[in-house]
Structure formats: C-alpha cells, structure tokens
Amino acid sequence: MKKFITSKHLLCFLLFPSLLFTLSISGDTLTQGQYITDGKTLISSGGNFALGFFSPTNSKSRYVGIWYNTISVQTVVWVANREKPILTGNGTLTISGNGSLIISDDNSTIYWSTPGVSAGNPIAQLLDTGNFVVREEWNSATEIYEWQSFDYPTDALLPGMKLGWNLTSGLNRYLTGWTSPSDPFPGPYFMGIHTNGDPQVILQTTKSWLWRGGNWDGVRFTGIPEMKTYSAFNFTFVDNEEEMYYMYHILDDSIISRLIVNYDGTTQRLVWLNESSMWNVFWFAPKDPCDKVSPCGPFGVCNPNDSPMCECLQGFDPESPTNWAMRDQSDGCVRLTPLDCRNGTDGFITVSMTKLPDTSNATVNMSMTLDECRTLCLSNCSCTAYASADIAGNETGCVIWTTELTDLRLYTYGGQSLYVRLAAADLIKSQGHKQGVVAVVVSVLLGTLLIIVIGFCILMKKKKKKKRRAEERSLSYLCTIWIQSWLQPMTSPQKNKLGEGGFGPVYKGTLAEGQDIAVKRLSKTSAQGIDEFKNEVLLIAKLQHRNLVRLLGFCIQGDERMLVYEYMPNKSLDAFLFDKVKGASLDWSTRYSIIMGIARGLLYLHEDSRFRIIHRDLKASNILLDKKMTPKISDFGMARIFGGDETEVNTRKVVGTYGYMAPEYAMDGIFSVKSDVFSFGVLVLEIISGQKNRGVYYSESHLNLLGHAWSLWKEENCMELVDESIGQEFPMAEIFRCIKVGLLCVQERPEDRPTMSSVVLMLGSENALLPNPKRPGFIAARGSFDLDSLTNQESFTMNAMTITVVDGR
Numbered sequence: 043m044k045k046f047i048t049s050k051h052l053l054c055f056l057l058f059p060s061l062l063f064t065l066s067i068s069g070d071t072l073t074q075g076q077y078i079t080d081g082k083t084l085i086s087s088g089g090n091f092a093l094g095f096f097s098p099t100n101s102k103s104r105y106v107g108i109w110y111n112t113i114s115v116q117t118v119v120w121v122a123n124r125e126k127p128i129l130t131g132n133g134t135l136t137i138s139g140n141g142s143l144i145i146s147d148d149n150s151t152i153y154w155s156t157p158g159v160s161a162g163n164p165i166a167q168l169l170d171t172g173n174f175v176v177r178e179e180w181n182s183a184t185e186i187y188e189w190q191s192f193d194y195p196t197d198a199l200l201p202g203m204k205l206g207w208n209l210t211s212g213l214n215r216y217l218t219g220w221t222s223p224s225d226p227f228p229g230p231y232f233m234g235i236h237t238n239g240d241p242q243v244i245l246q247t248t249k250s251w252l253w254r255g256g257n258w259d260g261v262r263f264t265g266i267p268e269m270k271t272y273s274a275f276n277f278t279f280v281d282n283e284e285e286m287y288y289m290y291h292i293l294d295d296s297i298i299s300r301l302i303v304n305y306d307g308t309t310q311r312l313v314w315l316n317e318s319s320m321w322n323v324f325w326f327a328p329k330d331p332c333d334k335v336s337p338c339g340p341f342g343v344c345n346p347n348d349s350p351m352c353e354c355l356q357g358f359d360p361e362s363p364t365n366w367a368m369r370d371q372s373d374g375c376v377r378l379t380p381l382d383c384r385n386g387t388d389g390f391i392t393v394s395m396t397k398l399p400d401t402s403n404a405t406v407n408m409s410m411t412l413d414e415c416r417t418l419c420l421s422n423c424s425c426t427a428y429a430s431a432d433i434a435g436n437e438t439g440c441v442i443w444t445t446e447l448t449d450l451r452l453y454t455y456g457g458q459s460l461y462v463r464l465a466a467a468d469l470i471k472s473q474g475h476k477q478g479v480v481a482v483v484v485s486v487l488l489g490t491l492l493i494i495v496i497g498f499c500i501l502m503k504k505k506k507k508k509k510r511r512a513e514e515r516s517l518s519y520l521c522t523i524w525i526q527s528w529l530q531p532m533t534s535p536q537k538n539k540l541g542e543g544g545f546g547p548v549y550k551g552t553l554a555e556g557q558d559i560a561v562k563r564l565s566k567t568s569a570q571g572i573d574e575f576k577n578e579v580l581l582i583a584k585l586q587h588r589n590l591v592r593l594l595g596f597c598i599q600g601d602e603r604m605l606v607y608e609y610m611p612n613k614s615l616d617a618f619l620f621d622k623v624k625g626a627s628l629d630w631s632t633r634y635s636i637i638m639g640i641a642r643g644l645l646y647l648h649e650d651s652r653f654r655i656i657h658r659d660l661k662a663s664n665i666l667l668d669k670k671m672t673p674k675i676s677d678f679g680m681a682r683i684f685g686g687d688e689t690e691v692n693t694r695k696v697v698g699t700y701g702y703m704a705p706e707y708a709m710d711g712i713f714s715v716k717s718d719v720f721s722f723g724v725l726v727l728e729i730i731s732g733q734k735n736r737g738v739y740y741s742e743s744h745l746n747l748l749g750h751a752w753s754l755w756k757e758e759n760c761m762e763l764v765d766e767s768i769g770q771e772f773p774m775a776e777i778f779r780c781i782k783v784g785l786l787c788v789q790e791r792p793e794d795r796p797t798m799s800s801v802v803l804m805l806g807s808e809n810a811l812l813p814n815p816k817r818p819g820f821i822a823a824r825g826s827f828d829l830d831s832l833t834n835q836e837s838f839t840m841n842a843m844t845i846t847v848v849d850g851r
C-alpha cells in the first residue's frame with residue numbers, strides 16, 4: 043500500500059514539468075489544466091493590466107501579482123501570495139477542476155490557494171479593470187463572479203473596487219499596506235470602513251487609529267473636504283441593508299490613478315504622469331498635526347493655522363489648565379455650565395467648516411430635516427451636538443451625538459457646520475470668559491461698576507491666596523499623617539523598600555485614605571538649611587507635567603528629610619527594558635510614546651518651567667511608568683536641592699550614572715542642559731535596542747552601545763540596532779528618525795547637540811530634515827582611562843574632583 047502511494051507521487055513528479063511547458067499560455071484567460079509559469083503573463087483584453095510573477099525592488103522572492111501593463115514603471119496593484127513568497131524553484135499558477143486557484147512550485151509545495159467554487163466549468167480571467175476573476179466559462183456577459191481579486195484587496199484601491207462590507211456575508215474589504223517597498227507581507231497599517239454609528243473610514247493599526255477619514259456626508263468624507271473639487275473622479279458611498287462601501291471611478295479613461303495605504307502609515311492617491319513617467323502624489327493623509335486622532339481631546343477644536351493649534355469649544359474650559367498651557371492638550375475640555383435639560387433653556391452654537399467629530403457612537407436618521415434634528419437633540423438630555431447627515435442638496439438628515447465630541451477640527455476650505463448644545467449662560471460668546479464679561483460691563487456702566495469689578499478682582503486674588511495657603515497646609519498635613527502612620531516602615535524599612543534612588547532609599551506607603559505613595563528618604567549628607575530645603579521643595583511641588591512624577595509632600599524631622607511622591611505601579615523603565623520577558627510587552631508604539639513623553643518632560647524642565655532645571659541623572663531607572671505606561675521622570679530637581687552652592691557651569695561634585703554622563707560632565711564637571719540631552723540620547727538608544735549602554739559590549743571591538751550604534755550608522759545598517767522583542771511590526775521611518783535623533787543627542791561636543799525643543803520637534807515631525815550626526819562621546823567602553831573599573835557607590839578623585847558614581851539598578 044505504502045509503496046503504491048510513493049510510486050504514484052513519483053509519477054506526478056515526473057509528469058509535472060512536461061505539463062508545464064506544453065500547457066502554459068498567454069492571453070487573458072486560464073482554463074482548467076493550464077498553467078502560468080514564472081516569466082509568462084496574462085494580459086487583460088484591452089491591455090491595461092498584466093498578471094504574472096514578479097519580484098519587488100531589492101528582493102529575489104517571487105510573487106504572483108497584477109500590475110499596470112501600459113506604464114513604464116512596474117507598479118503592482120495586487121499580490122496573491124503576499125504572505126508566502128516563492129524563495130527557490132520555479133513557481134506556477136493554475137486553476138484546478140473545482141475552480142480553486144493554486145500557486146505551487148516544482149515540489150508541489152502550495153504557496154497560495156483560493157477555495158473551490160460551485161461553477162461547473164470554471165475559468166480564470168484577468169479583466170481590463172484589473173480584476174482577476176473566476177467565473178463560469180459560458181457566462182461571460184454578466185458580472186457574476188465565483189471569486190474575484192477585488193474582494194481581497196492588498197494595498198491598492200482601483201476604480202470600481204469596493205472598500206467596505208458585504209453585510210450579508212460579512213466580507214470586509216480593506217487595504218493593508220506592505221511591510222516595506224521590498225516586502226508585500228501585510229504591514230501594520232490598514233484602512234477600511236467602520237460600521238459603528240455613522241460609518242467612517244479609518245486608517246489604523248491594530249492598536250490605534252492614525253487618521254479618521256470620517257463619515258460620508260453625501261458628497262465626500264468629512265475628513266477630506268477637498269474631495270468635492272476632484273472633477274476627474276466620481277465617488278460613491280453605499281449604505282444599505284446589504285452593503286456598506288466606498289467606491290470611485292475615473293471619468294477620463296486616459297488618467298491612471300490608484301488609492302493606496304503606504305508602508306509608512308500614510309494613505310495616498312497617486313496619479314500617473316505620462317510625460318515625466320512617474321507617480322505623482324495627488325492627495326495624502328494624515329497631513330497636519332490636526333489630522334492625528336483627537337490631538338485636542340474631548341470638546342477641543344484643532345485648528346492647524348492657529349498657534350497653539352488647540353482651543354476649547356465655546357462654553358468649555360481646559361480640563362487640566364496646567365497641562366493645556368504646556369501644550370499637552372489631549373485631556374481636552376470640560377463644560378463650564380451644566381446643560382439645563384428640563385427647563386428647556388439650552389441652545390446651540392454653530393461651529394462652521396468643521397470635520398465632524400467621531401461618529402462611532404452617533405445616531406443617524408437620513409429622513410429627518412435639520413429642524414427635526416434640532417428638536418430631537420433638545421428633547422434628549424444626553425444629546426451634545428447635531429449635524430446634517432447629507433449636505434448634497436439642502437442640509438438634510440440627522441446625526442446626533444450623545445457622547446463627548448472628540449477629534450473635532452476646522453478647515454480653511456470646505457468642512458461642515460456642527461451645532462453644539464450649550465447651557466443658556468454659555469451661549470453668549472465671551473472672549474477669555476471672565477475678562478470678556480468684565481469688559482462688556484465696563485463699557486456699558488463705565489466708572490460705577492468699575493469699583494465692583496476691582497472689588498471682585500481683589501476677592502479673586504484673596505481666593506487664590508487662600509487656595510495657595512490651603513495647598514501649603516495640605517502639604518504639611520500630609521506630612522503629619524505620614525509621620526503618624528508610617529513611622530513603622532521607617533524603622534524597619536527593608537520590608538517596604540522599593541529600591542534605591544540617586545539620593546536615598548525609596549519605600550512604599552499608603553495614606554490613611556488608601557492612596558498609595560512612594561516615600562524617598564534622603565541621605566543625611568546635605569548641609570542645606572531647613573528653610574532653603576522647604577522653599578525648594580515647595581517650588582518643585584509646583585512643577586506639574588504629565589511626564590514628571592508628582593511630588594505630593596515632604597517631611598522634616600530633626601535631620602531626617604523625606605519626600606512623598608505619587609506611587610507608580612509599573613515601577614521603572616529599566617525593569618521592562620532590560621528584561622527579556624517583560625521587554626516583549628513593550629511594542630514599538632509604547633516605546634515611541636515613552637521616548638516622546640520623556641522628551642516632553644525634559645523640555646518642560648529645561649525650558650518651560652519657571653526656572654531652568656537640569657536633571658543631571660537621567661537614566662532608565664529614573665523613568666517611572668504609570669498604569670498606562672506613561673513615562674514620568676523622577677528625581678528631577680534633586681540635583682538642584684542638593685547643590686545649593688553650585689553654579690550651573692561647573693561643579694566639584696559630579697553626581698550621575700556612568701553610561702549616561704556626557705563626557706564634558708564626567709571629565710570636567712561641566713554640566714548644562716546639553717549634558718541632560720546627552721543622557722536623553724543614551725536613553726533613546728537603550729529604548730530602541732533594549733540594551734544597556736553600560737555592561738554590554740559588542741564584538742571584539744570593546745564598543746559600548748553608543749559605539750555600536752555609531753558603527754551600524756556608518757555602515758548604513760542601523761535597523762540592526764532594533765530590539766528583537768519589538769516584533770515584526772514597526773514603522774521603519776519612525777525608528778530610523780529616533781535612532782538619528784538619539785545619535786544627534788550623544789554627539790561629543792555639547793554645542794553640536796540639539797536642545798530639547800528641537801528634539802521634540804524632530805521626533806514629532808515626519809518631514810523634518812535632520813542634520814547628520816557626528817561621532818558620539820564615549821564610544822569605547824574601555825577607552826583611554828578606565829572608568830569602568832568603578833564599582834557601585836565608589837568615589838574616586840580625578841583632576842582633583844570627586845566623582846560619585848551611582849550605579850543604575
């Protein structure tokens with residue numbers, strides 16, 4: 043029995059190659075038993091498209107794909123076996139008796155196949171639209187296909203192709219970008235139609251939305267106002283019981299255009315320019331900072347032409363004024379006056395030329411008029427806004443929001459009116475609220491009321507003062523509580539010890555109300571007076587930024603000094619980064635947001651806070667992570683608290699961590715914001731590579747991480763640096779930019795290094811032109827002098843200076 047099977051296989055094996063040559067064909071149709079071998083193509087009847095084997099640029103892998111047959115640059119619009127290329131051997135594409143399309147090689151390994159179909163006599167045909175279909179042989183007149191490539195798009199949407207759903211069968215057609223220009227494997231970015239609420243087109247990864255094209259407003263997607271002006275195309279959006287899709291046609295046959303999701307996470311409409319033989323980007327998204335999803339948070343409005351770009355809707359104020367002022371506006375805005383639903387005094391303001399807010403949770407009724415829509419909104423206490431659902435003719439239809447309004451932006455051209463519900467008190471437009479009201483009153487009643495106003499101001503000032511006093515009191519209150527209920531962990535500290543920070547051990551505690559806190563016990567070396575210490579701590583307590591650990595209180599008792607911080611459940615970054623297991627939970631987008639967060643926190647310390655603070659000990663173990671993995675810089679200001687007599691130029695006592703210290707600081711004791719920038723650069727490279735700058739050396743060259751990164755950079759091979767545990771899905775361009783910024787930050791000469799404000803800019807903008815980095819400082823791990831022989835906490839004298847090296851955990 044066994045023998046029989048083997049010999050049968052052998053037979054197939056021998057027959058295969060001869061079949062290959064006798065039956066391979068050209069034309070636009072493949073009938074049963076026919077093959078296309080590598081090198082042969084199907085050409086559609088009108089000559090528009092070709093189907094066959096190809097290799098992407100810089101790749102030897104073979105794929106079956108469809109490309110334009112009429113243009114000089116091979117442009118692939120569809121790939122069959124994008125997940126499984128043929129690496130060796132000769133591939134073939136065939137259609138089997140049951141209508142299944144199969145890509146295999148000489149060894150009968152199957153690389154790709156489609157399910158069998160019910161047609162009696164199935165054939166495969168490449169149509170002039172670029173659609174590769176399987177159909178009943180005799181049934182060429184109708185557009186009924188058993189299978190079609192248009193139902194399984196790759197990265198390109200061609201004219202006549204549907205983007206969206208067959209709601210009956212649940213088939214969802216969406217575009218997925220390539221991994222890279224040389225690899226059609228599905229990358230992290232895809233774009234399709236979301237069916238919730240009023241359907242929207244969304245460009246996204248599995249984790250987050252990159253761009254919201256928004257809902258269809260009868261003419262265009264709300265996020266693409268310019269669509270209205272595209273006279274060369276007509277657009278269709280169908281939303282009925284059976285189907286929900288978007289489709290376009292090109293009115294002039296001589297124009298060649300396609301819509302793609304690019305490997306870099308953008309979506310583009312490209313148009314072929316015949317004269318210059320190149321693809322021109324006709325349109326793309328996301329375009330500007332306001333195209334990111336909800337940069338201004340709930341009830342915020344993004345206007346790319348304003349600086350700052352975020353503003354609260356009329357009747358709303360920033361949720362967190364401090365963060366808002368620091369340009370971290372994602373918290374959004376909160377309502378000034380609650381809606382007064384039952385009394386019916388609420389009204390609406392019109393916000394013109396908007397991209398409508400996220401409609402995922404909105405309700406739509408196409409048959410209502412706008413007036414009915416308004417009435418419906420007023421009658422529902424949770425309704426926050428309404429808009430027309432179809433602006434094709436007169437505004438008709440009704441979209442109603444009953445949730446927060448998120449991802450709202452303005453356009454200078456196009457856009458749609460949004461009617462936002464407000465309480466009567468907020469309906470009058472006031473500039474800057476209180477001051478605006480004051481100005482009106484003054485102009486009307488002149489002098490008499492001025493006195494009242496002044497009185498009011500004084501009152502406000504007093505109130506503020508009172509608030510500040512209360513704040514101070516609460517700090518000392520906290521301290522008393524701490525002393526009363528947490529004397530215990532102080533006397534037997536090891537039990538609750540979280541770790542050892544730069545200036546002393548850190549313990550975990552809980553306040554009487556149950557809030558977890560972290561308590562740092564400062565080492566008793568400071569000569570600073572109590573008042574100085576208190577002043578300084580109070581100043582630091584006022585520094586508030588979402589990327590800085592919040593200082594909640596402090597205690598002074600005898601020469602004992604303690605600082606009370608918010609507790610961070612995820613501990614510090616080094617616990618994740620340098621751990622093989624935990625490191626895998628840090629995907630690229632988390633790492634990127636950590637880098638951005640640290641950059642913003644450091645920028646705040648350097649440039650935006652009331653006084654310039656140089657951290658001096660920035661390292662992975664000083665970056666704490668909250669529940670949502672938001673990075674928080676800790677230990678900032680400690681350097682300042684400790685060195686009362688230090689100037690910002692030179693210090694005799696070098697505090698820091700080897701591996702993160704800038705050369706001029708470690709060797710000459712000169713520190714400046716640029717030495718923090720150096721430490722930041724080291725941190726960035728560590729986050730990307732998952733390796734410590736210190737303690738890991740590469741090859742025989744004694745290079746540390748900086749040296750290693752530099753040599754990879756020079757070899758133009760810097761993607762090697764990327765931590766394996768990031769996984770397969772990451773945007774190369776973004777990582778590349780981060781590596782470059784990291785290298786710019788660790789350049790040897792401080793004056794070459796960028797400031798944190800340029801770092802934030804460079805990291806955040808895709809199109810920034812970055813200078814080329816020069817050689818980093820401290821390339822060799824064992825250089826001319828052997829700093830590395832230092833052990834933890836050891837001090838030594840060099841150039842008559844004391845260097846205290848506090849090792850990172």
Ligand SMILES: *[C@@H]1O[C@H](CO)[C@@H](O)[C@H](O)[C@H]1NC(C)=O
Pocket residue numbers: 130131132147148149151
């Ligand atoms: C085909 O099979 C033979 C023997 O198993 C193997 O040596 C060869 O590498 C295979 N070729 C391909 C292209 O897989």
Ligand SMILES: *[C@@H]1O[C@H](CO)[C@@H](O)[C@H](O)[C@H]1NC(C)=O
Pocket residue numbers: 130131132148
């Ligand atoms: C592929 O086909 C060519 C002839 O077209 C033949 O020379 C070559 O040996 C084949 N390769 C394999 C791996 O079978």
Ligand SMILES: *[C@@H]1O[C@H](CO)[C@@H](O)[C@H](O)[C@H]1NC(C)=O
Pocket residue numbers: 138139140141142157158159
């Ligand atoms: C169709 O035919 C192919 C090859 O002959 C076979 O592998 C596949 O299982 C068949 N599919 C169905 C649904 O019968």
Ligand SMILES: *[C@@H]1O[C@H](CO)[C@@H](O)[C@H](O)[C@H]1NC(C)=O
Pocket residue numbers: 208209210211212284285
């Ligand atoms: C949707 O899918 C169903 C089931 O496969 C099919 O019968 C129907 O023709 C499809 N509708 C369209 C418009 O393609």
Ligand SMILES: *[C@@H]1O[C@H](CO)[C@@H](O)[C@H](O)[C@H]1NC(C)=O
Pocket residue numbers: 276277278291292293
């Ligand atoms: C769009 O253009 C195509 C091709 O010219 C045409 O078949 C279709 O009817 C047009 N659709 C609309 C909605 O105008």
Ligand SMILES: *[C@@H]1O[C@H](CO)[C@@H](O)[C@H](O)[C@H]1NC(C)=O
Pocket residue numbers: 296316317
């Ligand atoms: C494009 O240009 C080529 C020559 O460069 C010409 O042969 C061809 O007809 C042109 N096609 C169109 C559609 O204009």
Ligand SMILES: *[C@@H]1O[C@H](CO)[C@@H](O)[C@H](O)[C@H]1NC(C)=O
Pocket residue numbers: 382383384385
């Ligand atoms: C309705 O108006 C009355 C008086 O105008 C006021 O006392 C009451 O609080 C209002 N109701 C609500 C729900 O605001």
Ligand SMILES: *[C@@H]1O[C@H](CO)[C@@H](O)[C@H](O)[C@H]1NC(C)=O
Pocket residue numbers: 400402403445446448
């Ligand atoms: C929509 O509702 C879901 C579930 O209630 C919620 O998680 C989501 O944040 C809401 N989206 C918006 C834009 O309000």
Ligand SMILES: *[C@@H]1O[C@H](CO)[C@@H](O)[C@H](O)[C@H]1NC(C)=O
Pocket residue numbers: 407408409410414
């Ligand atoms: C839409 O509005 C019309 C007119 O007010 C109403 O008759 C219809 O029931 C509404 N449809 C839905 C689904 O609520």
Ligand SMILES: *[C@@H]1O[C@H](CO)[C@@H](O)[C@H](O)[C@H]1NC(C)=O
Pocket residue numbers: 405421422423424425444
């Ligand atoms: C308000 O609208 C929401 C969403 O359409 C709906 O779930 C809710 O039941 C409505 N409330 C009232 C009181 O009509």
Ligand SMILES: *[C@@H]1O[C@H](CO)[C@@H](O)[C@H](O)[C@H]1NC(C)=O
Pocket residue numbers: 435436
């Ligand atoms: C728009 O409104 C005007 C005036 O109400 C009416 O005359 C016109 O027919 C309407 N147009 C459409 C397309 O409904």
